[in-house]
Amino acid sequence: MRNLSYVVRWMISLWIFTNYEWRMKPMAELAKKYEAKDVEEKWYQQWMADGRFHGDSANGGDPFCIVIPPPNVTGILHMGHALNNNIQDVLTRVARMKGKNTTWVPGMDHAGIATQNVVERALKKEGKTRDDLGREKFIERVWEWKEQYGGTIQNQLKKLGASCDWERERFTMDEGLSDAVLEMFCRLYDKDLIYRGNRIINWCPRCQTALSDEESEHVDVEGALYHLRYAVKGEKRKLVVATTRPETLLGDTAVAVNPRDERYKNLIGKTVVLPITNREIPIVADDYVDPEFGTGLVKITPAHDPNDFEMGQRHDLPQINVMTDDGLMNKNAGPYEGMDRFECRKQLMDDLKAGGLVEKVDVHQHAVGHCYRCETVIEPRLSPQWFVKMKPLARPAIEAVNDGRIKFVPEHWSKTYMGWMENIRDWCISRQIWWGHRIPIFYCDDCNHEWASKVIETACPKCASTQVRQDEDVLDTWFSSWLWPFSVFGWPGTSDDLKFYYPSKTLVTGNEIIFFWVARMVMSGLEIMDDIPFDTVYIHGTVRDDQGRKMSKSLGNSIDPLDIIEKYSSDALRFSLLMITATGQDVYISDEKFEIGRNFGTKIWNAARFMEMHSEGFDVKDLAFDPARLSPDDQHLLAKLNEAISSTNDNLERYRFNDATVVLYDFFWHSYCDWYIEYAKPILFNGSPEEKKHTLQVMHHAFSTALRLLHPFMPFLTEELWHGMEYNHSEETIMLAAWPEKVSSDGIDPKVVEYVDGKHDLIRVGRILRSEYNLTNKQTAVFNVRPSNKTYAEQIETDKASIMALLKAEAITVDVAFAPAGAMPSGISTLGTVYMSIEGLVDVDAEIMKLSVELDEVVGHLANVKKKLSNENFVSRAPKDVVAVQENRQEELIGKSEKLTKMIEMLRG
RNA sequence: GGGCGUUUAGCUCAGUUGGCUAGAGCACCUCGUUUACACCGAGGGGGUCGGCGGUUCGAGCCCGUCAACGCCCA
16 A cells, blocks of 8 residues: 555656656756667668778778678577677777777678578478579579578668678678689699598488588487397397497498407308398408497498498498488388388388397487588488598698687687697588589589689580580588688788788687687688688677577577667667676576666766756866866766776776676766765755866766767767767767777875775765664754774865765764764764764664674674784785785774774663 | 586676685665656665585685586587
8 A cells, every 4th residue: 555655656746747847948958768769770870871880991000800700691680699799899899999990891691501491491382492493593583582581680780789891791602702712612622622522421301412510410319229130141140239220221231340359259251141131241340349339249331321431441341322312211222212211210120120130229318410400310421522621721720729829718719629620520511502602613524524613614624525514512601601801801802901901800709600610710811811810719608598598489588689679779788788798608688687788878868967957058178177176076086987997998808898897887877976976966056166167077077988988888879978968079979089098197196085985985884874763865864973083084074065965964073082972873984983863762772782793793803813813824924915904904803893892882871 | 428618695697816794787675756867866684605525824716526507529
């Protein structure tokens, strides 16, 4: 009931207040409520129109370049993108404000398989397949799709406030980048670093293409380990082999044992008769076989398993492929021809069981490869494909990280990188799809000549035959991405931009593409440019929901950044995301977390409104306050500002964005609003014109500096206020305003700053007293302060008015010899003891109880400190300053305990 | 099987080369119709820092070990 009446009263007063304001036409020009949506739209347009994002080598200076991890053309913005681009934008905006010649190159990836899948799905709705259209028509269709739907993410990035250099936007299939791809292929081919080989690759039966090892995602599944009985030829006994993929027995060409395995020594050289097919295959000895696993006997299927393939090579075994491209059994599977591979597995097991050929089936946890695009189970399979020889490329890439030319942040990711580099395997780059860069290899059907060429060839250079055809396959999408840091600047052509901006500064990405992209860019950069592509790799965490699950459509737990922008604003999204993202740790988000940023934005806005209300007639061009006039609170604020500046810079340098945001939040909310504005109110309301002017100078100085520090994190709000507060007289846009580095500490006395810390403590103690006696703001109280020393006494005396205002005190007495006349609530602050004299009864017992509890605490701490100081080892071994701290503390605690004891005695009368 | 990460307040997380009484936001409780802000202000409660062992004058932090969870690679 009570709450309800409060609400009603509140609503009524709010209504009156709002209408009153409206009729009065407030002085403030800033709207009462910040309309983020309009503001954000407006400024992005303006920045674009003014070309603020563009960098040009012709302007010279100090280059700063970031290349975006190009999102897929099919992509739509998710929180991972938001975080990723947020960080890049912060780095970019800071660099720009620091006066660097800055470009952040955006673009998109053609995403071969993903895009082809999307278009194929669209075709399917029309009842068509890509084969119905044919290669050329299909590719046309993909381009059409791209024009129509592709790249929505680019517009979404704009909503985020990403200050990308849009004039430089690139697409991995555009003419220039395609040329780079062909050039790269031909160079590597001519250096024998690209070859064609018949090897076991990861085959996706749904996408019907080969994949690289990295594109096969291992998922732990609860499968089965099937123990099958194979008959030894000419003997009655049966061997038991264990396998997770029984259907591949149709392609078995041997059984292997470890040569040192005593159990099976006598089997080597004998023959096994395969069930169902009755094919006869040899028993061979190979070190690869682990005697501990399963029965110590393994079946060998060289066409369907990489290890079996290797063994097959060693023992010169035939390779029998039992499946078709789409994962059905082929004619080598005999009776199972035409069956799906998993159906076949079931049927085959039934048949083997019927024949008494199944020993047992164990539950078995194992990792199974899945297509990273469609999650279909990968079929390892023998297939002729194109590969890049990676070892020679890896060597310099290992060097670059080892010798520190490239740094990972956090550092431990370099281990992941190294582990992969050192065990690198050749990269399967051919894909049996249509959307992508077609492999520039040509074959002559007459003389069998094979060559690489950047142009479409019509005649054989060897025999002049026109019976020439190009390879049907296209290249892995990542074959274009790994050239990104230099191809975006026109390579293989030479350009001033390339010379100027390469290498870029920081690569910002998630850990999931260290192998796919980061590692390969390092290799290609060193190979082609003979230089690293970036000097820092910043790896951020994965964005998860508040239960720690990855955001995914199927779980329905995705939080759409655009919804958050709609609900809370882009600035709120940006600030909140960075504030809750610890360096390299995963981020758990839920809607409410974005309230932090929104509330902070509102706080800044309202502080600006407050200042504006008092700034009539004030000239913001004239912020050169007189250092000699700085009051203790002025000095304190400026000291805190200086700390915030250096701390922000330090944190940014170390990529500690969360710490940077916390520092700014803390400075602005607490130092600036809670303390300084409250301090300034009496001056602004009642001070002389000179006092007012001086205080406003300090305020605007601090505020405009804070805005600049905040700009990379909250670009829109800060730009709006930069103009709203008319700070744009110096620099038209805050984007180019000077980044705060060091500020003069003229007129700032550390002792005075310390005094203000003490003043705040004193006020806090006074407020606690008020709170303990449930005094409302209207109830007045007289405070008596007994300062601990004369200096404090003088400082407090001079500063009395301010302390009174902040304590809502009727009066304050300052007396180093103050002794309470009767029972008075009291508390101890760093500047001295505070007594509150109130009318009415003091609860003496409660007061004694409170002070006793405090005394107990102090005595406890004191015991600890004494114990430390009486420990000779501590005094002799700990550094002097640490000991000194303890000694000071001991003194303090003794003083405090004495005071408390006296106060309690006094109360006891 | 190998590697990496995580474990701190009810929740989400900071805590840097070991050194003052372990912090923040949210949530919770009390109070508040003062002219920047209720998306606010003032105050408050809440922690054996995953377990065990070790190093050290001193451990949330370093070392060892165990456990749980997550990720990557085989």
